[in-house]
Amino acid sequence: MLVNKNMIVEKTKQKIYEIGMDDMIEIDAAPNGNPIDYRNLNTQIHGAINENFTNIILNNVCGQRFIGAGLQGNIEITINGIPGNDLGIFMDGPIIKVNGNCEDQSGNTMNHGKMIIDGDGGDVIGLSSRGGKIYVKGDVGYRVGIHMKEYEDQFPTLIIGGTAKDFLGESMAGGKIIVLGLKILQDGTIIENPQPICGSELGTGIHRGAIFLRTDENIEDRLGVGAKIFELSEEDQKEIENDIKDFCETFNIPITTIDEKPFKVIKPISKRPFESNYCGYLV
Amino acid sequence: MRWENYTSLPEQYRNQRVFDGCGISGFINIDGSRVSGDKVIDMISILKERENGLGAGFAAYGIYPKYKDYYAFHFLFDTIAAKTNTLHYLGNNGTIIASEAIPTNTPTNIDNPPIIWRAFFDPKKSNNLEPDEIILKIVMEINANINNAFVMSSGKDMGVFKGNGWSHEIADFYMISGYNAYMWLAHSRFPTNTPGWWGGAHPFNLLNCSVIHNGEITSYGTNQRYLSSYGYKCTLFTDTEVIAYLFDLLCRKHKLPLSIATMALAPPLYDEIEKLDKKDQIILKSIRATYRSAMLNGPFSIVVGYSNPVPTMIGLTDRKKLRPLVAAISDDENTIYMSSEEASFKRLTSSNNNFSMKEIWHPKSGTATIAMLGKGLVRNGLEPSLMKLKSKYEGGLVNGNCA
Numbered sequence: 001m002l003v004n005k006n007m008i009v010e011k012t013k014q015k016i017y018e019i020g021m022d023d024m025i026e027i028d029a030a031p032n033g034n035p036i037d038y039r040n041l042n043t044q045i046h047g048a049i050n051e052n053f054t055n056i057i058l059n060n061v062c063g064q065r066f067i068g069a070g071l072q073g074n075i076e077i078t079i080n081g082i083p084g085n086d087l088g089i090f091m092d093g094p095i096i097k098v099n100g101n102c103e104d105q106s107g108n109t110m111n112h113g114k115m116i117i118d119g120d121g122g123d124v125i126g127l128s129s130r131g132g133k134i135y136v137k138g139d140v141g142y143r144v145g146i147h148m149k150e151y152e153d154q155f156p157t158l159i160i161g162g163t164a165k166d167f168l169g170e171s172m173a174g175g176k177i178i179v180l181g182l183k184i185l186q187d188g189t190i191i192e193n194p195q196p197i198c199g200s201e202l203g204t205g206i207h208r209g210a211i212f213l214r215t216d217e218n219i220e221d222r223l224g225v226g227a228k229i230f231e232l233s234e235e236d237q238k239e240i241e242n243d244i245k246d247f248c249e250t251f252n253i254p255i256t257t258i259d260e261k262p263f264k265v266i267k268p269i270s271k272r273p274f275e276s277n278y279c280g281y282l283v
Numbered sequence: 284m285r286w287e288n289y290t291s292l293p294e295q296y297r298n299q300r301v302f303d304g305c306g307i308s309g310f311i312n313i314d315g316s317r318v319s320g321d322k323v324i325d326m327i328s329i330l331k332e333r334e335n336g337l338g339a340g341f342a343a344y345g346i347y348p349k350y351k352d353y354y355a356f357h358f359l360f361d362t363i364a365a366k367t368n369t370l371h372y373l374g375n376n377g378t379i380i381a382s383e384a385i386p387t388n389t390p391t392n393i394d395n396p397p398i399i400w401r402a403f404f405d406p407k408k409s410n411n412l413e414p415d416e417i418i419l420k421i422v423m424e425i426n427a428n429i430n431n432a433f434v435m436s437s438g439k440d441m442g443v444f445k446g447n448g449w450s451h452e453i454a455d456f457y458m459i460s461g462y463n464a465y466m467w468l469a470h471s472r473f474p475t476n477t478p479g480w481w482g483g484a485h486p487f488n489l490l491n492c493s494v495i496h497n498g499e500i501t502s503y504g505t506n507q508r509y510l511s512s513y514g515y516k517c518t519l520f521t522d523t524e525v526i527a528y529l530f531d532l533l534c535r536k537h538k539l540p541l542s543i544a545t546m547a548l549a550p551p552l553y554d555e556i557e558k559l560d561k562k563d564q565i566i567l568k569s570i571r572a573t574y575r576s577a578m579l580n581g582p583f584s585i586v587v588g589y590s591n592p593v594p595t596m597i598g599l600t601d602r603k604k605l606r607p608l609v610a611a612i613s614d615d616e617n618t619i620y621m622s623s624e625e626a627s628f629k630r631l632t633s634s635n636n637n638f639s640m641k642e643i644w645h646p647k648s649g650t651a652t653i654a655m656l657g658k659g660l661v662r663n664g665l666e667p668s669l670m671k672l673k674s675k676y677e678g679g680l681v682n683g684n685c686a
Contacts, residue, residue, distance in 0.1 A: 085624075
């Protein structure tokens, strides 16, 4: 049988990384073919950082949760494999690159830093994030960007190359979500995504921030409570220009592709859409 | 593993609710080739964050080709007396073709391990009852009225192996690697509000239908009352058993096609229905009205194994997608996989260099993904809601068990 019981309680804390370039280190997340526990993996990442490695490559990752939890500083982590739930939770500064898909809740309460996912994302990406950038090349699932928030210079940005499902930007309290509706095939060809740009209950409960959808679909009947569709103003255009440029450079998308469809902007219906629900009697 | 509470749950725990964060995995070979349980053990045990050692189980379809025409009963007994009573009761209602202990790796230092038994059974012919109906009555009678006895499964050419422990422990205990099946389901349990017990582990089975479930059914009370009016007794103090009975009721008794049955369990919202054509609206509203009490509420993702008559694997999540489900198809398009997390598929591809997935996708919420033996992927769970409805009723209702 391929399963080893050591997988369940991994006690060995021996260092198994090999030293490459000066600041680069490779960590095998499945030595002898058996994926190690997430605690052990994060311990090894912390060990490498303590030894001043700034470029960490994780190989054979298979569902380990909480990778890069709460990490700070100028570090780059490259993940080969499938990272588990809560990738980069509470992260504050590092760059995480995933060569492949990621699971649910990536970028949970992220504070600062960048996450580049070269594949599809799961459900609830970027929940409660309060800063930093998350780029997903492919499609994402349900409740993406739920309760993102901004404060002074803290501003989260979430860009999705493909499409999203229901409850995009639910209870959004700041930041921006951009959905491009493209499909990047394995050979690099770029086509328009056949799936609808987003699901129902779009931006339900939104009270700050904005969702930019690159689409000509009629999304009026998918709007959630408190959300409203606006035309893209010049100001909005300026706001997303640099982000889209950066996204396109990251995934080799010709910037001209983006211009083939217009953007629609989803913003709160008023400055305080839910005022009367909570403290109407105070004002 | 926990060597207690085999066939029933002590009284003091019965009124507590169960919240689950379980792991589910399964696959089906379209060409019907039988493979050992190693693959499904790998798939489920990689999701170790989704279990806490309080229950796991496996369902295997196609493991008893020699006895495929007889009902294969898998039993858990506390005492020899319970075994004698149960087999005596079976003998009175038909013929026991074969009866033997299920081989297990029981540690030698356990005082009172459960008696794990299987019997191949041919029910007495009856003029007014179908054989399936007789088996249903027997299962309900044993679970409700014979003390210290529990029926784990009762289908043909299939079996459920479950217990209270980590998934790898249960796999070792039942020697799952030694069985060859064309469809495997596996479950690892994370009960946080009740102690696990052997009978309460998943999969839940009735006749040829097995269910593994992650989540909680908050409509349990409604569903249970509805089922009790059709003679189903819910005796297991956990929510998942209603799903197994509902599938049996809708698909076998009411002869609904699987796609309509899954739609009755997770129907579209009235808001969505209002957007459709008048004709579609009538059909959908009648489904909702007829099976109002069969609707499953609360967060869930389930994988169902069903072989009546064609072995089929069905994946379904609740309408708001509050629990995860990922599906994949192998490179040769012969095997269709479903799991809670994509890590299960990665585990398979990384342990075998010659093997890769052709496609991995996330099915839509409340939309069934259906894979059938011989037919392949009938539904991928991504159909837009309108198309999904159209193809569902055309030719479906008449032919009975087609998807």
